[in-house]
Amino acid sequence: MKLLIRNGHVLDPFTGLDGISDVLVEDSRIVKVAEGIQETADQTIDASGSYVMPGFIDLHVHLRDPGLTHKETLETGGRAAARGGVTTMCAMPNTKPVTDMKEMVADLHRRAAEESPVHVIQLGAVTKGEMGEELSDIKGMAEAGCHAISEDGKSVMDASLYRKAMRIAKENGISVFAHCEDINMVEGGVMNAGAKAEELGVKGISNAVEDVIVARDILLAKETGVRLHLCHCSTADSVKMIAAAKKEGLPVTGEVCPHHFILSTDDIKENNGQYKMNPPLRSPEDVEALREGLKNGIMDVISTDHAPHAEEEKNLPMEKAFFGIVGLETSACLTYTELVEKGVLTPMQMAEKMSYNPAQILGLQDKGSISAGKTADIVVFDPAAEYRIDKNTFLSKGKNTPFDGYPVKGEVLYTIVDGAIVYAK
Ligand SMILES: NC(=O)N[C@@H](CC(=O)O)C(=O)O
Numbered sequence: 001m002k003l004l005i006r007n008g009h010v011l012d013p014f015t016g017l018d019g020i021s022d023v024l025v026e027d028s029r030i031v032k033v034a035e036g037i038q039e040t041a042d043q044t045i046d047a048s049g050s051y052v053m054p055g056f057i058d059l060h061v062h063l064r065d066p067g068l069t070h071k072e073t074l075e076t077g078g079r080a081a082a083r084g085g086v087t088t089m090c091a092m093p094n095t096k097p098v099t100d101m102k103e104m105v106a107d108l109h110r111r112a113a114e115e116s117p118v119h120v121i122q123l124g125a126v127t128k129g130e131m132g133e134e135l136s137d138i139k140g141m142a143e144a145g146c147h148a149i150s151e152d153g154k155s156v157m158d159a160s161l162y163r164k165a166m167r168i169a170k171e172n173g174i175s176v177f178a179h180c181e182d183i184n185m186v187e188g189g190v191m192n193a194g195a196k197a198e199e200l201g202v203k204g205i206s207n208a209v210e211d212v213i214v215a216r217d218i219l220l221a222k223e224t225g226v227r228l229h230l231c232h233c234s235t236a237d238s239v240k241m242i243a244a245a246k247k248e249g250l251p252v253t254g255e256v257c258p259h260h261f262i263l264s265t266d267d268i269k270e271n272n273g274q275y276k277m278n279p280p281l282r283s284p285e286d287v288e289a290l291r292e293g294l295k296n297g298i299m300d301v302i303s304t305d306h307a308p309h310a311e312e313e314k315n316l317p318m319e320k321a322f323f324g325i326v327g328l329e330t331s332a333c334l335t336y337t338e339l340v341e342k343g344v345l346t347p348m349q350m351a352e353k354m355s356y357n358p359a360q361i362l363g364l365q366d367k368g369s370i371s372a373g374k375t376a377d378i379v380v381f382d383p384a385a386e387y388r389i390d391k392n393t394f395l396s397k398g399k400n401t402p403f404d405g406y407p408v409k410g411e412v413l414y415t416i417v418d419g420a421i422v423y424a425k
């Protein structure tokens with residue numbers, strides 16, 4: 001089976017190729033990247049006017065499977081990912097029950113291969129049931145291919161226990177993906193602390209709730225040598241601390257989600273649960289620091305923290321609504337519109353932060369690149385398409401987004417996984 005993608009603008013962070021080229025795929029591999037490939041293929045895509053990028057790798061997704069399948073499933077989340085140009089995603093373990101055992105990880109990998117059109121890497125919880133008391137079978141889950149452990153949804157508050165987990169992760173060659181939030185400091189907060197929270201009469205979450213755990217986790221990574229990935233960073237001080245860690249040569253990476261680099265508390269006009277997520281939307285100064293961090297390379301990754309919830313769980317005031325918004329189907333167009341079009345990132349940097357860098361963090365040498373020999377996980381992205389985000393078009397079960405009606409540029413035309421077209425507009 002041969003697939004020829006003709007005349008696209010190829011962006012390959014691995015080789016540095018940034019220009020018009022053809023891409024020839026045979027079965028599940030990219031076999032040739034060159035101009036004017038003369039080859040009869042079974043299928044041809046005319047990519048004129050579009051970018052051809054390595055498929056996006058989303059390090060932070062909630063698929064809600066098993067146990068919370070009224071919100072999302074491996075299948076619906078997989079279809080949403082394909083529509084968003086995501087070819088590999090890491091599924092967080094805050095499922096029901098929590099994914100904290102080797103057999104559960106293995107079973108989810110087996111099921112995902114059947115049910116999801118895109119690759120799924122299931123992450124394992126740090127502690128049993130995410131209860132923060134007893135370590136889960138980290139070694140076993142690493143053997144089942146979990147690539148990272150994470151307590152996402154909360155932090156492991158016992159630093160001694162977390163340090164033990166980090167040592168085991170390090171011994172088994174996997175990473176720790178950290179959700180940074182000091183649970184004792186939240187004190188019922190539902191949005192960023194400050195004037196807007198006061199105006200709306202709701203309790204606030206200060207920057208320090210995140211920052212004290214970022215500091216702690218970096219210090220624990222320094223002591224244990226584990227590779228630490230800081231999830232959904234939202235504050236200017238997180239960026240500063242990651243910069244300092246990198247300067248010291250520590251294996252620490254930082255992730256930013258589109259909502260955090262686009263929206264601030266200024267965009268919250270009323271007490272509306274669609275604007276509630278963890279960490280919360282911060283101040284315009286924090287937003288600026290995140291953009292600057294992405295631009296200058298301190299922040300490595302753009303991921304979604306895709307967190308689907310049912311309508312009745314989100315159409316509520318902040319005090320009652322669940323934390324979290326969806327992102328799989330909006331992250332590429334929002335990143336293109338807000339960062340590339342506005343000159344914060346080059347198109348190549350977009351490919352780096354949405355594909356190449358995540359591949360490096362996961363240790364996937366065969367992904368994140370459009371070059372001969374790599375896995376044919378590819379996205380064809382039309383930067384000229386102009387439209388408004390419409391939650392009713394989402395393939396995800398979750399329609400919870402503050403971006404409904406938001407004007408954007410850029411649209412995924414094709415998503416290719418292992419050489420097969422899994423989504424076509
Ligand atoms: N981000 C969120 O607001 N919610 C996430 C949990 C998390 O990512 O911490 C969820 O699982 O719903």
Ligand SMILES: [Zn+2]
Nearest residue numbers: 152153179231
């Ligand atoms: Zn989290």
Ligand SMILES: [Zn+2]
Nearest residue numbers: 092152153305
């Ligand atoms: Zn999350």
